[in-house]
Amino acid sequence: MSLETAWGLRERPSKGPKPGLSLERIVDAGIAVAAAEGIGAVSMGRVAKALGVSTMSLYRYVSARDELYVLMQDAATGAPPEMPAGITGWRARLEWWARAQREVFRRNLWLVRVPVTSPPASPHALEWMEQGLAALDGSGLDEGRKISVLMLVGGFVRNEVALMADLDAAMRAGGQGPDEAMRRYVRTVDALTSTAPERFPALRRTLAAGIFDAADTEDTEFEFGLGRVLDGVAVLVEDR
Structure with missing residues (x-):
């Protein structure tokens, strides 16, 4: 399920439980919590609190904390920078x-x-x-x-x-x-x-x-x- 979400193969809700809530905002909030308090502090409840929404509202976008971890990792890692052409061997x-x-x-x-x-x-x-x-x-x-x-x-x-x-x-x-x-x-x-x-x-x-x-x-x-x-x-x- 987490990989389907990461690859955009899972249908997202057309309407969130709160205006402006999105998968991107949830992932960004999770990253912010991890950066400030460590990965152990990241939970669905803690991220929901950071966003000012109910915990249950997050489950419309993310099925579980482990899925959130995968999405956070992928977002924070990002695509590799382009290797300079002059580097050979x-x-x-x-x-x-x-x-x-x-x-x-x-x-x-x-x-x-x-x-x-x-x-x-x-x-x-x-x-x-x-x-x-x-x-x-x-x-x-x-x-x-x-x-x-x-x-x-x-x-x-x-x-x-x-x-x-x-x-x-x-x-x-x-x-x-x-x-x-x-x-x-x-x-x-x-x-x-x-x-x-x-x-x-x-x-x-x-x-x-x-x-x-x-x-x-x-x-x-x-x-x-x-x-x-x-x-x-x-x-x-x-x-x-």
Whole structure:
């Protein structure tokens, strides 16, 4: 039912229970609630309250919260931006695709909290898949391997954004900036491991080297991880 709605294959009510109520307004309200309060706050009742209508009035447009999730995801994700013509080669194209996805998630952090219950099938999700598969043209990989690569790269992007969002939320809750949070972490780990350095020789060496003295930027960790993932894909391409 949710995919039929997303693809425009389900007949919508000709008249809403309240003038001006529409599927688009319901989806936009759901996105606004998710952005402000998190995906866990999104319910039919909460969205109805935001719109100033009764909960039952929403069911003329959306059958359930899970359907609303699908429509919210599709609307917030949007169609992928057009890849610049100057980007050539499977690796450069896939890098661009991964960074574009990351930007979408960073603008809508609640997206990484929506449970994944099925393979992508909404309109914009399939457009992103199409672009990712097309990026691998010329790699020599068969279609099955291309899908596996997209799952690997897309999973890395989603996990990286979720981790950064968690760390950022924790720092904000503690009223700390990244560097201050790292200094506190170093002091804590140093104190805990100094009493038994023989148990943590590698960690002690890392602390002594000052690796944790300042926080890396989000981009630094993302680019390092993406590069190593694509190095692995390159080995797969070479060994095809």
